[in-house]
Amino acid sequence: MTTPHDATAEPAAEQREDRGPLRTAVIVNPNRVDxxxxxxxxxxxxxxxxxxxxxxxxxxxAEDPGTGQARKAVEDGAEVVFVAGGDGTVRACIDGLAGTQTALAILPGGTGNLLATNLGVPTNTIDGVQLALDRGRRVMDLGEVEGKTFAVMAGMGLDAAMVDDAPTKLKAKLGSVAYVFSALKHLRDPQMKVEVQIDDHPVLRRRARTVLVGNVGRLQGGVNLLPDAEPDNGEMDIAVLAPRNLGHWIQTAFAVLRPGKNRVPNMEVLRGSRITVTSDRPQPRQLDGDVIEPSKTLAVTVRPDSLWVCVYQPDSSEDLTEGS
Known part of the structure; x- marks a missing residue:
């Protein structure tokens, strides 16, 4: 892909040029923000x-977690939409902003804040608003599953079961640690037999505990599962994890947590722009932490250059995908 996949799609000098004030909207989840x-x-x-x-x-x-509000903001002429809430609120708003010229400005307020973490977005309101005022922008790809978009990661199998079972109250108290307790309940779940179709390549047949399709690489707790994933290359990285016992899980976790780009045992990484994962039985599924209906299939299509996001100016952060 060509130039829109630099840190920003516009030269830094043009971004700093004062083009006058912009119209904005704030979408807030009142249940996540005090x-x-x-x-x-x-x-x-x-x-x-x-x-x-x-x-x-x-x-x-409860009826509309952000998509309708984002569409209304765009229709009313907002050029920047601030979103204050958790990952679910951000994902819902992205559904309404996808394919428009309106920029998303994240004001993190949930447990994971995964997109903010992956893009190096500050976690306090004052700095988040200043980011929009500074006019740093980045265009990124989105994934689409059954008409719903995601910016971070889609998951099928244990990953989605873990997200589904993490109690809201426990997440409020312990943050990302709550997912560890949830994961422990599913470590002995049976493997699934999957067929993985990537673009026009031959179908791959694997046994797996979970399959993740990542636009970026960082998970809860800052774990960098897919260090080579880039949110603006027109493709997504696919992680097929197949630990068979507790010892394998420990090996995998240790390798993932080590600094640097190391080979992770019990995990195969693939890449493509059209990904279909078909299981031998219905599996839990999630998009950016939002659980969707279980199914035998997770079909992901990459939508290149679909979302503008407010980020630091390119000379303020050497690698926006590494976080701050």
């Missing part, structure tokens, strides 16, 4: 002090 009045006042003050207009304010609901 102190809504204070948050609204803080964001509004920071924007107006910079000469930008007051943002539109939209709250998610």
């Amino acid at each position: 102190g809504l009045d204070e948050l609204r006042a803080s964001i509004t003050e920071q924007l107006t002090d910079a000469g930008w207009p007051e943002p539109a304010w939209l709250e998610t609901t």
